Amino acid sequence: MNDMEVSQQVQQMVQFIRQEAEEKANEISVSAEEEFNIEKLQIVEAEKKKIRQEFERKEKQVEVRRKIEYSTQLNASRLKLLQAQDDLVRKMKEAAENQLRKEAAEKQLQMVGSSDNEDYPKLLEALIIQGLLRLKEHSTQLRCREQDLEIVQSVIGSTKQAYAEKLNVDVxxxxxxxEHFLPGPPGSSNHGSSCTGGVVLATKDGRIVLENTLDARLEVVFKQQLPEVRVPAPLGLWTYTSSAPFLLNCVNELCAILLVLCHTDILVNLMHGATYITLVSFCHQVHQN
Known part of the structure; x- marks a missing residue:
């Protein structure tokens, strides 16, 4: 083999090695590119997942804050509505009290100005009878206003007789x-408390007290009518106008006590089941028993 042949053979070997090297390098490059793309995709997906989780977390936080803010505003609105209702109820009760005092004062003034006017005495008589019918006691204590003492003493005999006839029992x-009287009318010298009219009865031992005054009647009627005034008007517009029937019922029902004076039975039926009865010494009674 001469030099030229050796040179050609070497050249072929070099080309073969170079070709294999290039193919190997190309394979490595392709493999590296694939691994890079796979790794990049995994990293991108992982970051996307983190971003989605962070977004969901913040979205939940925003929703929680929104619900809290909504609940806070709703509660504040409800409190404002309740406050407005309470203010209006108080004003209506004051109006009913003023109307009752006016009616009672007029009747009592008419009684003073005319000896023939027996409206207020008949009212007291009816209230006493109704109280006796509620207590159903053989012995009863009665307390009235000082200015009503003479009237009460004048009608007490007829009230006892009427009670005995109704229940068919002994007088x-x-x-x-x-010695001890109920407070005077509003505007008198009494301090704080006042009584528009009526009586308070109690059992002989004082354990059961029945308050049958006009002021107690107002409180009873007011409590009975209170659920009606608590019903919201259409569209939540709870106004004095929308609740005017409640006030009218209070005033009319109380004025009826003063207007239906000549009919004791009607008056008793009107006030049936709406009298304050207080167990003053219940604990003491349990202890004794």
Whole structure:
């Protein structure tokens, strides 16, 4: 083999090695590109997942804050509505009280100005009878206003007789307290408390007290009508106008006590089931028993 042949053979070997090297380098490059793309895709997906999780977390936080803010505003609105209702109810009750005092004062003034006017005495008589019918005690204590003492003493006999006839029992004992009186009418010299009219009865031992004053009647009627005034008007417009029937019912029902004076039975039926009865010494009674 001469030099030329050796040179050609070497040249072929070099080309073969170079070709294999280039193919190997190309394979490595392709493999590296694939691995890079796979790794890049994994990293991108992982970051996307993190971003989605962070977004969901912040979205939930925003929703929670929105619900809290909504609930806070809703509660504040409800409190404002309740406050407005309470203010209106208080104003209506004051209006009913003023109307009751006006009606009672007029009737009592008419009684003073005319000896023939027996409206207020008949009212007291009806209230006493109704109280006796509620207590159903043979011996009862009675307390009235000082200015009503003479009227009460004048009608006490007829009230006891009427009670006995209604229940077909013996005439009961009714002791009128001539030392301790109910507060006077509004505007008198009494401090704080006042009484528009009526009586308070109690059992002989004082354990059961029945308050049958005009002020107690107002409180009873007011509590009975209160659910009506708590019903919201259409569109939530709870106004004095929308609640005017409630006030009218209060005033009319109370004025009826003063207007239906000549009919004791009607008056008793009107006020049936709406009298304050207080167990003053219940604990003491349990202890004794």
């Amino acid at each position: 009961p004992e009714v002791f009128v307290d001539e």
